Amino acid sequence: MVTAFNPEQQLAFDIRRSIILGAYIREWSMPAYRVLLNHPDRAIHVEIYYFPAADEDDIARFATVGLSNTLRSNGQSIGTEWMLALTAELGDESAERIFAYMCDLLVHHIEVAPDSRIPRVMGESELAPNNWSTRAFLLDELRGESEELETIQVGDESIQMIWAVPITTQEASLILQEGVEAFDSYVEESEYSIIDPCRE
Template sequence: MSTESSKERELSFDIRRTVILGAFMKEWGMPEYRVILTKPERGAHVEIYYFPAIDNNDAARFATVGLSSTLRSNGQPAGTEWMMALPHDLGGESADRIFSYVCDVLAHHIEAAPDSRTPRVMGESELAPAGWSAKALLLDELRGESEELEEIKIGNEVVQVIWAVPVTGQEAALILQEGVEAFDSYMAGIEYSIIDPRRP
């Protein structure tokens, strides 16, 4: 019986991967590679894919597959996938370093966050890449991407893709005190891109 349930879980994940990864590839092309974050005691299996920038004017992206079906510490499924967009040069870091960072913040989010409501701010972390000034993280509704990625249907389930945006400590404080709209207004008035994690 346990073999059947194991096979059912594998099939369920294979279907989830096919649908979600297919939606990502339709928009961003082929991923270059992936890492897998597992927590066997929780039954967690999250794959993180790296989609390199097509050219210097394009964004590079890191996106999860499987976070949506991962159970939090309270037993509820996360229900969302994450996407992080970065400049073509990854903010001066290697893809491996960013994979490590994303795995760390995902593990913390799964353990500590009670739900996937947005916007949510994760405070500055020493786990962030050393060369980035944006060491905090904003989780918000997906922006700047195809509307087709905002919600992905898998059978009767609807998976929301949310945006993981590196932000500075000052920006995180602004969001917490005055809201995302104030942050958007601030970003509109500076010369740096919202996906540049080295902005002052």
């Protein structure tokens, strides 16, 4: 339970979790576990769930619940949830390390990003997992997932699912200079998978 929530807020969050997590489970099966990003003084409560790959050829996913109703430092509601897709072996990193990285990125996004417009590029960071070559980050429209996940309805609120993808410094420069369409073309022609965080 989040101590900063009053009973009505807690119920609203529980309902939000049920709807959003239910949508994830319908698409990806049961999560293995979750971590909580909690800042009661700021009324921040975000849950991050790990959906492991079923086998070595499947996709692993990390997805948020609660980011959508979190307020930015400017008081604006974020209105989106994040989904990070990775290869089954997670780029030779532990799930715990990826949880920590996502928490760092989420806090930065909540505190610094002025709005939820996409695409949004975060530059290269020393906080990225050591084994990854993708040390920058892109937030953009959801790709490669069911259309049912693109927008999740919670009461009167339409929540957009955002694709959170680690990218290389060169890919970040390409997006900033030529746009996300140029990045999409580059990905289509590349021999590496976009969900491989160790790609060259």
